[in-house]
Amino acid sequence: MSVNVSGQPLPQGIGRVTPGWLAVVGAAAAALAVGLYAYSREASEGLIETGLGDPGTGRGVAWGLYVAFVVYFVGVSFAGITIAALIRLFRIERLQGIARIAELLTVVALLLAALSILVDLGQPLRGIVNLFLYARPQSPFFGTFTLVISGYLFASIVYLYLDGRHDAAICARVPSRLQWFHRLWAAGYRDTPAERERHRRTTVWLAIAIIPLLVVAHSTLGFVFGLQVGRPGWYSALQAPAFVVLAGVSGLGLLIVIAAFMRRVGVARERLDEAVFSLLGRFLMVLLIAYLYFMVAELLTSTYAGSHHEQLITQALLSGEYSTIFWASVGLLVLALGLMVWQAVTHRWSIAALVAAGLFVNVAAVGKRYLIVVPSQTQGQLLPYVPGSYAPTLGEYAVVVGLFGLGVLLFALFMKVFPIVELPEEEVPAGA
């Protein structure tokens, strides 16, 4: 794929619309339209359109599906930029092909997380304005808005931009309708050795900054729950680290799925080879083991030494109202781990098996996030209220589907205007 020879088209099918791509975009746009309609109902009638309610005498839950997906989307964003930063820091050349997908996943997932918060607010407009006017660092939410949504998102966009300038410069040499865009992105970058060196140094420092930011940011999200002394099931020091680890599991899983899809549709097959996937798979396996360890430690503590109310929640998870979701999630995690271990032992990594594992851990992660948010509100009342219940409405599901639609749409649009897999360096003539 020598892109700099004049007359050659842009790499990776950029600018060329195919029927398959149109079908994906159409489906995603339809999903987004459904979500927008559902949200318009909510915006005009209020959150009465959801299945949420007041805990206590209202026997409902105040945080439900939306908050579960805030946590899920923020979790997914974890893997993206981390992988990209780790690749940069430890010079894992083999994974270079996946860096751009990872960076984009972070940016898109964080946007979706911010939107999930917005749809959950009773006064979304005030939410945006008042956070600028009156934000309080004492609230655990402060970290979610400043570190996760603003700082992390900003750092990720800068990283994506800087990392993309090299490819933008190459694409900008090809005359096309998108040339202005590639020129804009390259912003004068010509890929001379000096420029390349300067870029390398900048991105390394950015990567060094991003990794601690990531741990801190994801921990603050865990603390949103973990610091609530009045909520048995939330109040736990393990909450923050477990959040970070499950975030990595779901993010890596989704990264594998997206990369496999890109490979499947024929984008830079040679850059997304089995070696990339097996490395991601090993990484996923380690995180999965760490997460299961956290889970067992938490369960053991709450069943053996938990307070009355914590035991009620654990019971609801293990054998009560939530046992189906709980065991399905745990089962999928264990199944995914089994797939990984089997592949690691036999040294035969199959992309299909990894994709299956990636899907399993993501479904499980959604389930686990839901189980963090909901049961502590229905069964976790410290005063003798009648236990509550919660069933998301069709509208809530529709909004979530719409968010996923938006995510797919953003990915699909990006891959048609920019190389979604980094162009190899060696194809660039020195001092062009």
Add this chain to the structure above:
Amino acid sequence: MTAVATPKFGMVVDLERCQGCRACVEACKVENNTSQGVFWMHVFRLEEGEYPETQISFLPRPCQHCDNAPCVKVCPVGARYKRIDGLVLTDYERCIGCRYCVVACPYGVNYFNWKQPAQNYYMDWSDPDIQPASGGAVPPYRNPDLDGRYGSEQKRVAGGGHFRGIVEKCTFCVQRIEKGLQPACVTVCPVQALVFGDLEDQESPVSTYLRGKQSFRLLEETGTEPRVHYIGGRPPGTDVREIEPLQGRAGT
């Protein structure tokens, strides 16, 4: 410097006196104009043991106006705040409706306006059949004090049913306290099971009432430092169950 100390308001609930009539629940709704399914004051009717050896008890639950209030701590925009006189109030012009206070409160005293409050009263006041009787008022009873600004902060904090998509809760009837009146629930209680006043002042009726009696506060182990003290009973154990719970989700 003035010599007059700021009062520190608090409440004493005499469980020996409470008979579970829920007149306070009703008075609160009328005074504060709260909408359907919203109970700023709630009285638990509790049962313990197996038939025929059952024991019944009652537990009024206003907002505890904690000194170390979890809801104040978590509010991202400072809409929920603690006043110098001990009241925990919500600035309903600032609240963004994230409901963090709702999930953070161990007592479950917060209520969110899930829909337009005007559409959420027990009766449809705009109904043409109702109009002749109500004289066209919507709703017919609307306390003008609920729209005032209170305290040195001059914030709109009194009463309920103001905006959709915000959280409201018991205010100890701030609009009455500022006039020197008692909260509605205290005034209406037929057996004077609720006593309200300045807990800082050792000579106030509420302090005198509390003095020398064995008292407890709800969920003291959570470190919230509530300003509502209970006497004449014991904290609800883990084997009590709520009977005759209040019905209805707000807005359905």
